[in-house]
Amino acid sequence: MPVFDQGYQHWSGTLSGHAWRWLAITRQGVRVALTNRWLRIALFVSWLPAIALATALCLWGLLEQQSALIQSLRPLLGFLDREMLLDPKAYRQEAWTLAYGYFMLTELRLAMLLILIVGPNLISQDLRYNALPLYLSRPLRRIDYFLGKWGVIVAFLGAVTIVPAIVAYVLGILFSLDVGILKDTFPLLLASVGYGLIIAASAGTLILALSSLSRSSRYVAMFWLAAWLGSGVIASVLQGIEHEQRRHALGRFDRDNPTVFVDQELTAARTDWRPLVSYTANLARVGEEMLGTPEAWDKVTSLRAGPEKDMARLRNVSVQYPWTWSAGVLLALFGLSAWILNRSIKSLDRLK
Amino acid sequence: MLFQFSDVTKTYGAITALNNLTLSVPTGAIGLLGPNGSGKTTMIRTLLGLIPVDEGTGQVLGKDFRREQLDIRRDVGFAPEDECLFPHTVGVEFVAYAGELVGMSRTDALQRAHETLDYVGLGEARYRKVESYSTGMKQRLKLASAIVHDPKMLILDEPTNGMDPGGRQEIIELSRDLAHNKGMSLLFSSHLLPDVEAVCTHVVVIAAGKLLAQGEIAQLKQVHSQSYEVRVKGELTPFAARLREAGCTAEEYADVLKIALPAGATPQLIWKTAADASEQIRHLRPQRSTLEEVFLSSLEQA
Numbered sequence: 001m002p003v004f005d006q007g008y009q010h011w012s013g014t015l016s017g018h019a020w021r022w023l024a025i026t027r028q029g030v031r032v033a034l035t036n037r038w039l040r041i042a043l044f045v046s047w048l049p050a051i052a053l054a055t056a057l058c059l060w061g062l063l064e065q066q067s068a069l070i071q072s073l074r075p076l077l078g079f080l081d082r083e084m085l086l087d088p089k090a091y092r093q094e095a096w097t098l099a100y101g102y103f104m105l106t107e108l109r110l111a112m113l114l115i116l117i118v119g120p121n122l123i124s125q126d127l128r129y130n131a132l133p134l135y136l137s138r139p140l141r142r143i144d145y146f147l148g149k150w151g152v153i154v155a156f157l158g159a160v161t162i163v164p165a166i167v168a169y170v171l172g173i174l175f176s177l178d179v180g181i182l183k184d185t186f187p188l189l190l191a192s193v194g195y196g197l198i199i200a201a202s203a204g205t206l207i208l209a210l211s212s213l214s215r216s217s218r219y220v221a222m223f224w225l226a227a228w229l230g231s232g233v234i235a236s237v238l239q240g241i242e243h244e245q246r247r248h249a250l251g252r253f254d255r256d257n258p259t260v261f262v263d264q265e266l267t268a269a270r271t272d273w274r275p276l277v278s279y280t281a282n283l284a285r286v287g288e289e290m291l292g293t294p295e296a297w298d299k300v301t302s303l304r305a306g307p308e309k310d311m312a313r314l315r316n317v318s319v320q321y322p323w324t325w326s327a328g329v330l331l332a333l334f335g336l337s338a339w340i341l342n343r344s345i346k347s348l349d350r351l352k
Numbered sequence: 353m354l355f356q357f358s359d360v361t362k363t364y365g366a367i368t369a370l371n372n373l374t375l376s377v378p379t380g381a382i383g384l385l386g387p388n389g390s391g392k393t394t395m396i397r398t399l400l401g402l403i404p405v406d407e408g409t410g411q412v413l414g415k416d417f418r419r420e421q422l423d424i425r426r427d428v429g430f431a432p433e434d435e436c437l438f439p440h441t442v443g444v445e446f447v448a449y450a451g452e453l454v455g456m457s458r459t460d461a462l463q464r465a466h467e468t469l470d471y472v473g474l475g476e477a478r479y480r481k482v483e484s485y486s487t488g489m490k491q492r493l494k495l496a497s498a499i500v501h502d503p504k505m506l507i508l509d510e511p512t513n514g515m516d517p518g519g520r521q522e523i524i525e526l527s528r529d530l531a532h533n534k535g536m537s538l539l540f541s542s543h544l545l546p547d548v549e550a551v552c553t554h555v556v557v558i559a560a561g562k563l564l565a566q567g568e569i570a571q572l573k574q575v576h577s578q579s580y581e582v583r584v585k586g587e588l589t590p591f592a593a594r595l596r597e598a599g600c601t602a603e604e605y606a607d608v609l610k611i612a613l614p615a616g617a618t619p620q621l622i623w624k625t626a627a628d629a630s631e632q633i634r635h636l637r638p639q640r641s642t643l644e645e646v647f648l649s650s651l652e653q654a
Binding site: 007008009010011013015018024025028032035121126130131132133135138139140141 | 425435438439449452460502529
């Protein structure tokens with residue numbers, strides 16, 4: 001008998017409970033995804049807007065303190081209204097809201113790109129390599145499998161939306177040196193985190209559903225491009241046609257009065273359903289409402305006078321239909337995605 | 353008791369995969385035999401709690417397969433028949449991931465992955481992409497991932513399918529070692545009878561979802577007290593004719609005569625017939641059923 005048997009050895013370690021079993025799938029998914037060079041580049045690019053956000057918040061903090069550091073930069077702040085420069089604290093909430101609004105809108109676009117790189121492989125590759133029996137014959141439920149795959153999307157989207165939002169918030173607070181800022185801006189932080197989660201939940205479920213429809217990742221990528229860019233293009237074309245018709249009709253009446261023109265534009269936009277066709281427009285509309293950017297724009301544009309004010313309103317508040325419409329579309333998409341996943345990824349309760 | 357079924361019925365539409373199946377199987381190396389479509393895979397899925405049964409109850413390792421599915425799957429290692437892979441992984445990652453899915457920590461899973469890959473003979477290929485593995489290597493990889501968490505019971509579904517003789521022998525030896533030397537109970541599903549015979553001590557034969565035969569292979573291959581195999585120096589045919597005249601049943605199989613004595617007769621009758629025919633007996637032994645005969649006779653009885 002050998003002193004040490006180098007053959008099979010028994011193992012006496014402990015196994016974790018079922019609750020976090022999905023995390024193993026998420027960890028593996030993240031590990032595999034990070035081997036993709038394009039994803040690493042996309043992640044790097046996605047963090048650049050976070051630097052801009054943090055810089056904006058820090059500068060505003062210095063502006064509030066009338067710091068000597070900011071004086072040399074004052075000429076660059078000419079785009080801000082005089083009232084805002086004189087009393088920046090009074091416009092703190094709006095400045096932060098608009099900074100976060102721009103950041104989230106940019107990250108929304110970049111998140112779609114990240115999903116294009118990470119998402120198509122998630123389930124389609126398992127179908128292609130017949131990996132489902134390997135998962136389901138282990139102590140995992142289907143919901144663990146879905147959660148694990150969904151966790152991969154949440155991890156990447158969280159890394160470029162939620163984490164930078166929190167880090168920028170902390171930096172902004174540190175540069176403001178005012179405890180009152182917490183009261184003013186904490187709801188914004190919660191809204192940003194919540195919005196990041198909504199993007200991850202909606203886009204994550206949608207890409208998982210698309211990924212479960214084909215064994216080929218290329219087809220899934222095309223489905224995603226159709227959902228992201230295709231729907232956006234269709235919505236833009238529909239909106240363009242409708243705008244042209246409306247402005248043509250408007251021209252016959254009161255084109256010289258910009259206030260009436262803008263009011264009529266905004267009134268028409270309130271019942272315009274065409275943006276609902278665009279997936280990202282729906283996410284953006286819900287985000288606007290959560291972050292409160294329309295109110296912030298209203299306050300900022302109210303500082304301007306005459307036609308400039310009207311045009312600023314029109315430029316910055318272009319989508320005015322109720323946010324609940326977009327929420328409804330996103331909820332319907334979520335339900336449809338869950339239904340597709342349930343249909344596509346079955347248990348092994350079937351004949352071959 | 354390894355597992356037991358009590359009146360288990362499972363249907364897929366009009367097809368009855370398991371039909372009032374009742375059986376009780378002891379621990380050890382168990383062979384699961386049955387023709388294609390006999391319900392072997394459904395039985396394995398039922399054991400793992402992967403499918404709900406229409407009727408009946410049962411236990412695996414003392415756990416109810418209708419209620420404690422996750423606990424059963426934690427204690428059981430399973431290597432499915434189909435070619436299935438976690439894509440874009442190297443061998444050691446594949447096995448470690450399988451361990452993590454069962455609940456092992458990353459460190460433990462990686463350490464065990466190296467050990468089990470060494471054990472199944474894939475140590476040299478551990479850092480190769482699994483997509484590049486040969487069929488035999490994939491089977492051994494599945495075996496390694498099934499035993500990474502040291503299960504109490506191992507289920508191998510057609511593990512030697514499509515393998516070359518060398519690879520097949522390796523899987524058989526590994527399965528034998530695990531079942532006979534490492535104390536792991538084994539359910540070895542196959543339609544290759546020599547493989548089952550080489551690995552298992554106990555066999556369960558099912559067809560059309562029903563139990564046809566069950567027991568220790570040594571007992572099923574019982575000695576027939578009135579049947580003998582005989583080889584003689586001369587021609588078989590004339591000697592067979594002399595035996596038939598003496599009241600025996602004699603059939604030629606290659607260079608052997610299979611003889612059934614009449615009731616009450618002893619082997620002395622064969623010796624006497626040989627002496628009368630001036631024939632030399634070179635080989636005489638009681639006839640023993642092969643596993644193939646047991647299997648075929650079970651199917652015929654069904």
